Amino acid sequence: MSDLILPDYRVQTDAVRNRFARIKKRPVTMEVKGVSKYFSSKHGTITALKDINLTIHKREFVCVIGPSGCGKSTLIRIMAGLEQASEGEVRLDGKAVDKPGPERGMVFQGYTLFPWLSVKQNIMFGLRESGYNKGSAEAEARQWIELIGLSRFENSYPHQLSGGMKQRVAIARALANKPKVLLMDEPFGALDAQTRSKMQSHLMEIWKNIDVTVFFITHDLDEAIYLADRILVLKSNPGEVQEIIEVPIPQPRHPDQFLTAEFLATKKHLEQLIHPANQDDDEDHLNLIRMVPVNDDVGSVF
Structure with a gap:
């Protein structure tokens, strides 16, 4: 570049x-x-x-x-x-x-879904905590599940999902409360x-x-x-x-x-x-000593 x-x-x-x-x-x-x-x-x-x-x-x-x-x-x-x-x-x-x-909704690097709850139940959790009744929370959760493209997996559990799917659910759960x-x-x-x-x-x-x-x-x-x-x-x-x-x-x-x-x-x-080009990298320098022979019958690898 x-x-x-x-x-x-x-x-x-x-x-x-x-x-x-x-x-x-x-x-x-x-x-x-x-x-x-x-x-x-x-x-x-x-x-x-x-x-x-x-x-x-x-x-x-x-x-x-x-x-x-x-x-x-x-x-x-x-x-x-x-x-x-x-x-x-x-x-x-x-x-x-x-x-x-x-x-303020929060999404972390780690998958913070509740493993004992399905996709739909994970998204419903915050809604129920904020006062939604079960029917309203379920209807709202289904809208988010459709938005993130996981309608086929609404009854699946986190261990049955890929990493990307888990993060989509985490994002939907964070957004469901309309932060x-x-x-x-x-x-x-x-x-x-x-x-x-x-x-x-x-x-x-x-x-x-x-x-x-x-x-x-x-x-x-x-x-x-x-x-x-x-x-x-x-x-x-x-x-x-x-x-x-x-x-x-x-x-x-x-x-x-x-x-x-x-x-x-x-x-x-x-x-x-x-x-930066002039950064002092002394702290990151590896002070290595040769611990085993690194040559073979062909000669040095360098």
Whole structure:
């Protein structure tokens, strides 16, 4: 990629520029204001997050990337109300977030379905907890099952489903309660490449048809560019905002765009942010010693 002459990732077509202008006119759904998170250890205080600021508009799709240990999962747990910030606050529709709530759906990398419940019963669970009677919950669950294309499997149990099917059910269960924000922590990280690609397309189709704002953590640069309106790039030690990128790829997205100049330019810039050329890799260096002979009768393998 370094040999290609690529455009500036910040250059936007009129269509992309107009889309961002429309997004910025929408109401603000979620705000992260000066969020820092500290942890105590035997070596002193560790700063996991430092002064994170982000404004997310209604129906926007925001992805988060960064090196391991930059605090991505800590940030999303604070936004979910599962952890408290040491400083700053998260606000949803202007109200402080201090505990979990049905207005925020959560999908994790691991399959968090109840193994003793069928697909339909898993999706019904949250509806029943929020006051739906059995008939209404069942009717609502069936609509979601049809939306995710699993009508033939509504009475199947999680162990009878593929990984991609399980995550479709997890997404439907999270969305069935009609949350304002869907928080997703590397939901496709455990899937094989082919299934992951299908799930990305499924998610895009669901998002286009559902009134929900998405905040999505990933390690996959292609995935972030393909899905997101904007990408929040965090750096580690401490975890703080390095850049917020407006993705210059037109919507709606399709796989052919992975090869466009705009896509490649954005990916190259993200790679430079996460793996800078002058980065000191001493901590990651493997100090290997030769433990067994590595030559054979033919000679050295190098």
